[in-house]
Amino acid sequence: MREGTAPVIHRLDYQAPTYWIATVDLTLDLDPAKTLITSKMAVKRNATQAHGALVLHGEELTPLRVMIDGEPVSFRQDGNLLHIDAPDRDFELVIRNTCxxxxxxxxxxxxxxxxGFFTQCEAEGFRxxxxFLDRPDVMAVYTVLLRADKAKYxxxxxxxNLVEQGDLDGGKHxxxxxxxxxxxxYLFAVVAADLVAREQRVVTRSGKEHLLQVYxxxxxxxxxxxxMNSxxxxxxxxxxxFKLPLDLERFMIxxxxDFNMGAMENKGLNIFNTSALLCSPATQTDADFQRVEAIVAHEYFHNWTGNRVTCRDWFQLSLKEGLTVFRDREFSMDMAGSPSxxxxxxxxxxxxLRTxxxxxxAGTMAHSVRPDSYTEINNFYTATVYEKGAEVVGLYQTLLGREGFAQGMALYFERHDGQAxxxxxxxxAxxxxxxxxxxxxxxxxxxxxxxxxxxxxxxxxxxYDAAAQTYTLTLTQRNPKAGEGAAPQLIPVRMGLVGAEGHALPLNLAGQASVGALETVLLLEQAEQSFTFTEVSSQxxxxxxxxxxxxxxLDDGLTxxxxxxxxxxxxxAFNRWEASQRxxxxxLLDAVQSGQALELDIGFLDAMRAVLRDPQLDPAFKAEALRLPEAAYIAEQLPVVDPQAIHNAVEAAWDQLALALRDDWAWAFEAHQVEGGYRPxxxxxxxxxxxNLALALLVRGSAMLxxxxxxxxxxxxxxxxxxxxxxxxxxxxLVQAHAGLADAALTHFHEQFAHDALVVDKWFMLQARTAERDGKVFERxxxxxxxxxxxxxxxxxxRSLLVQFCNLxxxxxxxxxxxxxxxWADQVAALDAINPQVAARLARAMDRWSTLAEPFRSxxxxxxxxLSERPTLSNDVREIVTKALEA
Structure with missing residues (x-):
């Protein structure tokens, strides 16, 4: 649907369908130019709804025949809807169409x-x-027959589960x-291709054997x-x-x-973007190994949180995505091992989350974890639904503890297994x-x-009242985006008190039993609350x-x-890192707001040197603590954003860190080489x-000198x-420092890995993300x-070039x-004509345009x-651009 004709869909307008579909028998005769699909459905009358026509979704399909209980019936197409006069009873519906x-x-x-043939049906691809009644609350049992050329596919x-397979006449199978x-x-999937598989048979705790395959x-x-190991x-x-076992004979990846997302949790047949699946020490980084582990886990965990229990409607998207991101985070932290x-x-x-x-x-596409309306559901596969949604699930565990959270999960599945x-x-629950x-x-x-x-x-x-030895902490909350008069939210604040000499102080909260714990969780549930701690021996x-x-x-007001x-x-450890960031x-903010050149003081430089040299800190923590805040996070602190002022301040800070700690970076580089073979x-x-951080700063300093x-x-x-x-x-x-050897290194790298698409993506991404200097990056x-x-x-x-450059x-x-x-405008338009979902991601680069300083804003x-004046924009892009212009 084009030209902005899509309606706004509201959460409160939800109604159950007039019909349910209990079973689906699909036959696909696969051909690249003209695939024939025969769908036989057991349609059940919903007795709670008034009788009406059966209206099915379909896009870019050619209908051939519609039959009810074996008899042909007439139908009417209205845009992307197929209207069928259906009886006021249960019946068998057969539809033949091509795509x-x-x-x-x-x-x-x-x-x-x-x-090869592949599918992506989330959110509305099955149509x-x-x-079909392409909506998440219509849940059916599927039987699928695939026929195709055996040599090609x-x-x-x-x-x-595989029921039967065999050869057919004419070289087909x-x-x-x-x-x-x-x-x-949305969980339906088909793959037909020339593929090879890594296979592994495993026995679960219940004693059942399962076949795992990665194609x-x-x-x-x-x-x-x-x-496979992940x-x-x-x-x-x-x-x-969580006592959640695999429930099928096999699990396939x-x-x-060519895939719009990272991966998709189709029941028993997960389809992955190769960037989220393939890993080799020679072609992927540590971050890639970590990402693959997390995404494999995420899609597998969806088998229960998303598949066995799914969403009633797309407004509930975070029910599966936020919950499953939380689960993959917990898994990744458990796999990491040590507390550090x-x-x-x-x-x-x-x-x-902050980036x-x-x-x-804070932008024009701001929405709640459970949105109230949308025009195009693809636009709501967002950081808010996923990442903030996961944080909200984490709040349950903070309030209930691990055991209480596990009890809630158990009750959730007991009540809702097999439901939307x-x-x-x-x-x-x-x-x-x-x-x-x-x-x-x-x-x-x-x-x-x-x-x-x-x-x-x-x-x-x-x-702090030294005479009374009490410390009173006053917390206030506000949320301008929630609207005038919005009620306070329930905010758990985990906290402790640290003495001037660095020791943890016992916490005795007035009005509660004095247990002397070193950490507690305060519940901020009003616009303002005060908490008084007694027997506090020092400031x-x-x-x-x-x-x-x-x-x-958080504005903590600390010096x-x-x-x-x-x-x-x-x-x-998190708050130690947070202190370095603050x-x-x-x-950085002082420099940006004053308009003066950044000059890092000796106290800050000494603090960073101390972090780098501290033998008690793990290298991974040091690498995080020594990284400067991202430009996007810096911009969030400012009412009016001058991107160039932020850029100049950050670059000046890196330059000064590179030169002031030059000997320390050299020590860090030499002392942290990894001997032996690669292990992730x-x-x-x-x-x-x-x-790597040390090397980047050493090359930067050398380029300056x-x-x-x-x-x-x-x-x-x-x-x-x-x-x-x-x-x-x-x-x-080399590239980030604009060093003299950068171009030669880029050429060498590309020549070495030109055959590997994922590595070439890295090559494009690096050049798109390089800090600007004299317009060189833009021209590149x-x-x-x-x-x-x-x-x-x-x-x-x-994404490797355009999204990295425009959005990041x-x-x-x-x-x-x-x-x-x-x-940006030219490339959004060009991409929109090919792939609206990816174009919409690129369009999000302008979400916060109204906060920009001039001349950027105009x-x-x-x-x-x-861009908005183009008559052929997809609904995906039009929704984003329209909301942006309303700011």
Whole structure:
């Protein structure tokens, strides 16, 4: 549907369908130009709804025949809807239609890629395969018969268990699959391609044997070991932690290079973007290994949180996505092992939240975790639904503890297995399983996390009474995005008190039993509350929001001296990192707001040196603590944003850190080399992360001093490194420093890995994300658009250049001559004609245009207007641009 004709869909308008579909027998005769689909459905009358016509969804389909109980019936097409006069009873419906997979560049529904057939049906892709009640509350049992050319498509896969397979006349073959579990159409999947598989048989705790298979194109099989190991670890963890076993005879994962998402949790047949599946030390980094492990786990965990219990409607999307992100986070932290490694995982989660979700909360596409309306559901696969949704699920565990949370999960499945439900159902199960908890008595207040958009702002101020030995902490909260008169949210604040000498002080909260704990959770549920601690022997430093116990913006009012105390002594590793970030943030904001050049003081530099040299800190933690805050997070602190001022301040800070700590970086690089073969362990990855950071700063400093030594070492590492983490780290160091050898290193890297699409994506991404200097990055990006390896048709390639540049490189994208905005508008339009979902992601680069300083603001508005005037925009892009212009 084009030209802005799509209606706005409202959550409160939900009505159950007039009919249900109990079973679906699908036959697909696969052909790239004309696939024939025959769908036989057992349609059940919904006695609770008034009788009316059966209206099915269908897009880019050619209907051939419609029959009810074996007799042909008439039908009427109205745009993307098929109207059938149906009897007021149960009946069998048969529909025959065709579609054209090879023309499906949107990669939604059934499409071709690399000579094979693949599907993506979430959110509304099934309607591009056959006519159906394509909504998540319609759950059916599917039997699927696939027929195709055996030589071209030797592997035929669908959901569930393989029932039968064999040869047919004319060089064709067939496979019949049956999924015994009712599922919504968005979980349907088909794959037909020339693939090879890594296989593993495992026995679960229940004694059942299962076949695990990871399918990829020929030549990639050696990159699937990590994915298989991650799948097995996920199965073991889910059964141990939540008593949730695998429920099918087999579990399959398939990799495809043309895919709009990271991966998809289709029941028993997960389809993955190869970027989220393939791993080899020679071609993927430590971060890639970690990402693959997390995404494999995420999709496997969906088998229960999303598949066995699914969403009633798309407004409940976070019911499955937020919950499953929380589960994959818990898994990743458990896999990390040590407390320090777990803390680093949490730091990375929060850094991502602040970079991606906080700006979304403050921008034109701001919405609650459970939105109230949408035009295009694809636009709501957002950081708010996923990442903030996961934080909200984490609040349950904070309030209930691990055991209480597990009890809530058990009750949730006991009540709702096989159903399509709501976020309210999940909340009620958590409360009912823990009737004496703080959650149960505050459930209505807690659920405001689902309904109120925006990031709550918490202010904390403390007063110490030395004579009375009391410390009073006053917390206030406000959320401007939630609207005038919005009720306060329930905010758990995990905290402790740190003495001036660095020791933890016992917590005795007035009015409660004095237990002398060193940590507690305060419940902020009013606009303002005060908490008084007694028997506080010395002036304390409050350590607030430990572990980032709630997704809020915190103004704690601490001085540099107090932050240094936390940086050196806080028992909470997350808050030690937070102290380093706040120390840097204050200096960066001072420079941006004053308009003066940044000059880092000796106190800050000494603090960073102390972190780097501290033998008690793990290298991975040091690498995080020594990184400056992201530009997006800095921008969130400002009412009016000058991207160039932020860029200049950050670059100046890195320059000064590079020069002032030059000897320390050299020590860190040499001391943290990893000996022996590659292992993607948290310990080795941490050492490589710190060594790479040190190398980047050493090359930067050398480039400033015209010293060829460290650029030369980095170039040698690009050529000689035995793993991609070190090779790409050295290449990044040269490119980000604009060092003299950067172009030669880029050329060498591309020549070495030109055959590997995922590595070439990294090559594009690095150049798109490089900090701007004298317009060189912008000019390079324009040239890369014409590179023979660049194409808009592959989502990974489009994202690697355009999304990285426009959405994630503000210093280069926001130009005073508006060149970045012109490029953005042109590329959004070009991409929209091919793949609206990816175009919509690119369009989000302008979410916060109205906060920009001039001349950026007016130029951005002009680019938005120019794009909005195009008559052929997809609903995906039009919704984003329209909302942006309403700001």
């Amino acid at each position: 054209c997979p090879e023309k499906n560049t949107a990669l939604s529904g059934l499409y071709t890629s690399g000579g 591009r395969i056959t006519y 030797p592997i035929l896969l669908s959901n569930g 067939f496979a019949k699959w049956h999924d015994p579990f009712p599922k919504p159409s 990829v194109r020929r030549g990639d099989l050696d990159k699937t070991e990590h994915a 799948l097995i670890a996920s199965m073991i963890w889910d059964e141990a932690r 398939v990799g495809v290079s 490694a777990r803390a680093v995982q949490r730091i990375q989660q929060v850094r991502n 991606m979700q906080f700006p979304e909360d 439900v709501t976020c309210d159902d999940f909340a009620q 958590m409360a009912d399983a823990n009737p004496d908890s703080a959650l149960a008595s505050r459930l209505d207040a807690f659920k405001r996390w689902y309904s109120q958009p925006g990031t709550p702002q918490v202010t904390a101020r403390g007063h 304390p430093v409050p350590s607030l929001l430990r572990g980032f116990s709630a997704p809020v913006l 540099d001296a107090e932050r240094l105390t936390l940086l050196r002594h806080d028992a909470d 120390l840097a943030l204050r200096r 362990t948290a310990e080795d990855a941490g050492r490589r992360a710190l060594a 015209a010293d060829p030594v460290w650029p030369g070492k980095a170039y040698q590492q690009v050529k000689d490194a035995t793993n991609m983490t070190e090779r790409f780290g050295a290449l990044s160091a 990006v324009k040239k890369l658009l014409q590179h023979p390896d660049f194409t808009l048709k592959n989502p990974n390639r489009a 490189n503000p210093g280069a994208f926001h130009r005073t001559d508006a060149g970045g905005y012109v490029l 130029a951005a508005q002009e680019a938005l207007k120019r």
